[in-house]
Amino acid sequence: xxxxxxxxxxxxxxxxxxxxxxxxxxxxxxxxxxxxxxxxxxxxxxxxxxxxxxxxxxxxxxxxxxxxxxxxxxxxxxxxxxxxxxxxxxxxxxxxxxxxxxxxxx
Amino acid sequence: xxxxxxxxxxxxxxxxxxxxxxxxxxxxxxxxxxxxxxxxxxxxxxxxxxxxxxxxxxxxxxxxxxxxxxxxxxxxxxxxxxxxxxxxxxxxxxxxxxxxxxxxxxxxxxxxxxxxxxxxxxxxxxxxxxxxxxxxxxxxxxxxxxxxxxxx
Amino acid sequence: xxxxxxxxxxxxxxxxxxxxxxxxxxxxxxxxxxxxxxxxxxxxxxxxxxxxxxxxxxxxxxxxxxxxxxxxxxxxxxxxxxxxxxxxxxxxxxxxxxxxxxxxxxxxxxxxxxxxxxxxxxxxxxxxxxxxxxxxxxxxxxxxxxxxxxxxxxxxxxxxxxxxxxxxxxxxxxxxxxxxxxxxxxxxxxxxxxxxxxxxxxxxxxxxxxxxxxxxxxxxxxxxxxxxxxxxxxxxxxxxxxxxxxxxxxxxxxx
Numbered sequence: 001x002x003x004x005x006x007x008x009x010x011x012x013x014x015x016x017x018x019x020x021x022x023x024x025x026x027x028x029x030x031x032x033x034x035x036x037x038x039x040x041x042x043x044x045x046x047x048x049x050x051x052x053x054x055x056x057x058x059x060x061x062x063x064x065x066x067x068x069x070x071x072x073x074x075x076x077x078x079x080x081x082x083x084x085x086x087x088x089x090x091x092x093x094x095x096x097x098x099x100x101x102x103x104x105x106x
Numbered sequence: 107x108x109x110x111x112x113x114x115x116x117x118x119x120x121x122x123x124x125x126x127x128x129x130x131x132x133x134x135x136x137x138x139x140x141x142x143x144x145x146x147x148x149x150x151x152x153x154x155x156x157x158x159x160x161x162x163x164x165x166x167x168x169x170x171x172x173x174x175x176x177x178x179x180x181x182x183x184x185x186x187x188x189x190x191x192x193x194x195x196x197x198x199x200x201x202x203x204x205x206x207x208x209x210x211x212x213x214x215x216x217x218x219x220x221x222x223x224x225x226x227x228x229x230x231x232x233x234x235x236x237x238x239x240x241x242x243x244x245x246x247x248x249x250x251x252x253x254x255x256x257x258x
Numbered sequence: 259x260x261x262x263x264x265x266x267x268x269x270x271x272x273x274x275x276x277x278x279x280x281x282x283x284x285x286x287x288x289x290x291x292x293x294x295x296x297x298x299x300x301x302x303x304x305x306x307x308x309x310x311x312x313x314x315x316x317x318x319x320x321x322x323x324x325x326x327x328x329x330x331x332x333x334x335x336x337x338x339x340x341x342x343x344x345x346x347x348x349x350x351x352x353x354x355x356x357x358x359x360x361x362x363x364x365x366x367x368x369x370x371x372x373x374x375x376x377x378x379x380x381x382x383x384x385x386x387x388x389x390x391x392x393x394x395x396x397x398x399x400x401x402x403x404x405x406x407x408x409x410x411x412x413x414x415x416x417x418x419x420x421x422x423x424x425x426x427x428x429x430x431x432x433x434x435x436x437x438x439x440x441x442x443x444x445x446x447x448x449x450x451x452x453x454x455x456x457x458x459x460x461x462x463x464x465x466x467x468x469x470x471x472x473x474x475x476x477x478x479x480x481x482x483x484x485x486x487x488x489x490x491x492x493x494x495x496x497x498x499x500x501x502x503x504x505x506x507x508x509x510x511x512x513x
Contacts, residue, residue: 003307003308003310003311004307005301005306005307005310007301017214017215018214021219021301021302023301023302023304023306023307025304025307027462027463028462030200030223032200053212056212057210058210058212058213059207059208059209059210059212059213060207060208061205061206061207061208061218061220062205062206062207063205064201064203064204064205065201065223066196066199066201066203066204066205066222066223066224067204067205067220067221067222067223068171068172068173068220068221068222068223068462069171069172069304069462069463070304070307070462070463071220071221072174072219072220072221072302072304073218073219073220074218074219074220075207075209075213075217075218075219076213076215076217077212077213078211078212078214080212164290164291164292166290167290167292168289168290168292168293168444168459168513169293169459169460169513171459171460171462172296172304172459172462173292174292174295174296251442251443251444252442252443
């Protein structure tokens with residue numbers, strides 16, 4: 001399980017634009033570095049991030065090796081109805097991590 | 107005054123100069139290595155205009171390993187008028203792509219923040235495609251200082 | 259900037275706030291605004307990922323004791339963590355030498371939890387260390403006045419002033435004599451351990467003061483002391499005395 005830090009409000013008014021800030025622990029190994037013996041360290045990065053609000057995909061990102069280690073992604077979404085936000089990170093070597101947030105919309 | 111003889115250097119300059127006049131068809135666009143080709147690949151056939159996009163990044167960076175960037179696009183983010191996608195490209199890293207983002211009217215605001223790696227001082231470009239098909243960009247020059255002491 | 263002067267300040271019960279004429283500056287002051295902002299916001303500070311993991315490990319039952327750190331330290335059976343990092347390295351009587359926080363956590367694991375020590379500088383140990391040190395954020399570094407530490411602090415000061423490596427440089431030459439001046443593209447900080455363990459952008463990860471010291475030694479082309487070496491703890495002890503009164507920032511972010 002990857003470590004994450006997520007900032008998002010638990011409640012919002014209908015129509016309010018809320019900000020979601022995410023941080024996930026991941027080395028984002030570029031595939032260009034070499035170890036002490038001169039062997040290339042294989043690429044191992046998170047390459048995709050998605051945010052689903054209920055069933056709807058509201059935001060997604062494609063990440064490349066130029067994204068810094070322990071990737072930080074901040075974006076916003078409109079509070080429409082109470083529901084669950086599902087944040088997913090996918091990466092090399094089958095890396096997959098999901099965090100869910102409950103949002104109450106008044 | 108007599109014309110000085112053509113030195114070896116000047117001949118080399120002439121040869122190099124000729125190479126730059128080769129027709130575009132002879133040099134295939136390489137989006138992995140060529141910044142302009144990368145931006146062109148994102149923009150498709152739409153002309154890339156300056157404006158509406160703000161790429162916010164510190165002009166002088168402590169360490170190129172982790173550089174905060176923010177891209178904001180002036181857009182109401184309605185069904186009729188919104189940002190569809192934002193892409194960030196660099197000039198001098200091993201590859202041009204940095205990150206791309208797909209937005210929807212459900213975003214409410216066209217702004218994304220992330221942190222990127224910059225190998226050296228270079229240009230950074232943020233490009234946005236709007237729902238009306240128009241493409242806008244903002245280019246920034248970034249100076250990157252490198253660590254003084256090498257540890258490994 | 260003599261180490262002894264700062265020890266006297268602390269010993270004389272000096273006010274917690276630094277005197278107005280104090281020329282000492284945290285590494286924070288030498289950073290760009292963007293990096294400062296990264297440290298200042300707990301939800302953007304990558305070091306907080308380790309602090310969060312440390313908080314989780316703090317609750318984990320360990321070893322033959324079946325007890326977690328919380329079981330003792332939050333039940334009143336052992337001291338609460340606020341203020342602890344501020345006075346480390348501290349003297350460990352049974353081993354008759356100073357120990358840093360990582361070593362202290364391991365001693366607790368072995369002696370109290372009857373669990374195996376964690377490898378020095380491992381992710382788990384760094385997480386626990388950063389969680390404990392984070393509890394002292396905002397507090398002034400308050401070096402222990404235990405007399406038994408004196409010879410170790412003196413060793414630390416001697417090491418700080420000794421020229422080492424192919425580049426034949428001492429810590430003092432860069433961090434006292436030339437602090438504020440440029441080395442390559444970077445400004446030399448004063449080397450006050452105000453925020454350890456730090457998230458260092460150069461490492462793209464979190465590391466201890468010992469990692470930083472070893473990195474500096476490699477930088478001047480000297481063979482670095484191994485993790486846990488007495489010499490490194492002595493240096494940590496001296497640096498803490500030299501920084502007495504400065505505020506703890508853990509987890510700090512540094513270039």
